Amino acid sequence: MVSRSLDGVEPGTTQAIRHAAEHVPGIVQVLDAKARWIGHELHADVAIAVDGNLTVAAADDIAATLRRA
Numbered sequence: 001m002v003s004r005s006l007d008g009v010e011p012g013t014t015q016a017i018r019h020a021a022e023h024v025p026g027i028v029q030v031l032d033a034k035a036r037w038i039g040h041e042l043h044a045d046v047a048i049a050v051d052g053n054l055t056v057a058a059a060d061d062i063a064a065t066l067r068r069a
Contacts, residue, residue: 009035009042017044020069026050026062 018033031047046066050059 009037013042017046021046021048021066024062024066024069026054026058027066 014033014035017035018030021027021030021033027048028051029049031049033044033046035042035044037043048063048066050062054062
């Protein structure tokens with residue numbers, strides 16, 4: 001409970017987020033994944049690498065797919 005009151009997440013949550021991101025087509029590498037509670041919502045920040053030859057629109061589509069995942 002103390003961890004949650006300090007915006008902490010349960011063990012395994014960040015790994016689950018990273019695992020989901022690793023299975024999104026077009027993501028070459030998951031560089032970092034962080035999560036924290038803000039109120040009653042879990043917010044995640046995920047840094048990813050995609051093919052550098054993609055257009056910005058194509059990379060944005062991959063990021064949108066990750067947000068839905």
